[in-house]
Amino acid sequence: MKIRYLVYALPVIVLVALLALFMRGLFLNPTIVPSPLIGKSVPTFSLPRLHDPAKSVTQNEFRNQVALLNVWATWCVACRDEHETLVQFSKQNIVPIYGLDYKDDRQTAISWLAKEGDPYKDNAFDESGDVAINWGVYGAPETFLIDKHGIIRHKYIGPLTPDIIKNDLLPRIHRLEQE
């Protein structure tokens, strides 16, 4: 008669398994898409500097130092929220922050930084957004953590907060610096 119990139990088991699956689905954040570029070298690029279009910013900046690349724009509201956190973090001089000014207006960006503080060591100006696509960017702000060998090691999607910096970013930076 064991089979008989199994016949009644099976639908219940399947139902519970499905419910567990759907419950998990409810608490996933679909807007965070993991980047396949983690563990890969930074994409090659050459973009004009925000403040000096005659000069360029390239992937060669990410050599022999742990660094951050922050994708931002003045039109991006979440980037404005994040800005003060970045300014405070840059004052600690832990790692250089490079900016990728994404589909922005050059003059607006320059005056925004002059007014609100400039946390960036250098800023690449990506007017068309094509370089951002090579970096797998789909929504500013995004922040890449890059190791001494120019390998992307982590990506934050959405604004950095003091809490994320203290509890997640800083431990990661310390680990990378000891490698």
Next chain:
Amino acid sequence: MKRLAIVCCGLLAAVVSSSALAIDSEPPFPDPATQARYEHLIHQFRCLVCQDETIADSNADLAADFRRQVHNMVAAGKSDAEIRAYMVKRYGDFILYKPPVLERTWLLWGGPFLFLAIAIGAVAIVIRRRSTMLDSSADDGEVQ
């Protein structure tokens, strides 16, 4: 009533056919076959801003940028497979509107068949038990 239905269908058709392509600055390809290939391709990629739309349907800025990339790659003579690989390398499998069959996605693709098999199995068991019950009761009748 019939006229209303026709008007509704017409409106629906207009809405469905007016894709986001209208906002793009790239001119269509002069060769209709290439244009068809381009349009087929952009229906295969997901817009990561509005994730339930393809880049062909989405009005998002990012979708327009993706369309421009695909347009340039088609113009440069890249194959469909090369263009798909380009997008997946940067954005992962999620960029593909139709999920690929992988170890991670076997349940997604195989699930319906698995449930169908379970259902057929359950029905088979029930039918067999019913028929043996009928047989034995018939036997009982004969004996008595």
